[in-house]
Amino acid sequence: MAVRWLMTGALVALWMASAAMTSAQQAPAPVMLTPSGEGLPDGPGKDVTVRSCGTCHEARRAASARLTRAGWAAVIDSMIGRGARIADGDVPVVLEYLSTHFLGEAAQPLNINTAPQIDIEAAVGLLRREAAAVVRYRERNGRFKTIDDLKKVPGIDFSKVERRRAFIVTL
Ligand code: HEC
Secondary structure, three states, rough: HHHHHHHHHHHHHHHHHHHHHHHHOOOOOOOOOOOOOOOOOOOHHHHHHHHHOOOOOOHHHOOOOOOHHHHHHHHHHHHHHHOOOOOHHHHHHHHHHHHHHHHHHHHOEEEEOOOOOOOOOHHHHHHHHHHHHHHHHHHHOOOOOOHHHHHHHEEEEEEEEHHHHHHEEOO
């Protein structure tokens, strides 16, 4: 009997280990892009921002949302948490650049490619079935490259997305 329990325990441990491995494999691979300032407005701090924000994803796509200053500060913090290496002295420069050129009213961005259905529903103001359609479309067709790609999702009222365009990102 005891042996049986031990074996069950071992199997559960194995299953847990393989589940952990699978989710580790699904984490976004660290791609190193060549930072480019294409499409970003000129101004003080642009170079530092492009260097700081353009290695893991395109800087232009990251800086497509319009957020409050506090919102941008939180994004920068969260990117440092995800491994962005930004010198202490550069943080205020990046914050200044982003909150000068990309200032808005939203406290945080919504990444339409990773947000759970419930967040899409609440933040974009979609019906439950519309948010479900967005997730289904994303699962079948891969990531949305632009916000306009959401027009292809069957059964959603795109004008609702249009109204929230300012804080939706497609990373
Ligand atoms: C070390 C890599 C790295 C760097 C450098 C980086 N980011 Fe990110 N960023 C990520 C990852 C990973 C995600 C999540 C993408 C995903 O879920 O597929 C992300 C997502 C985002 C999002 C979407 C919201 C979210 O939290 O998913 C924004 C906005 C963003 N980054 C802005 C920035 C800005 C601004 C900078 C520069 C200050 C920056 N990033 C630098 C890795 C990085």
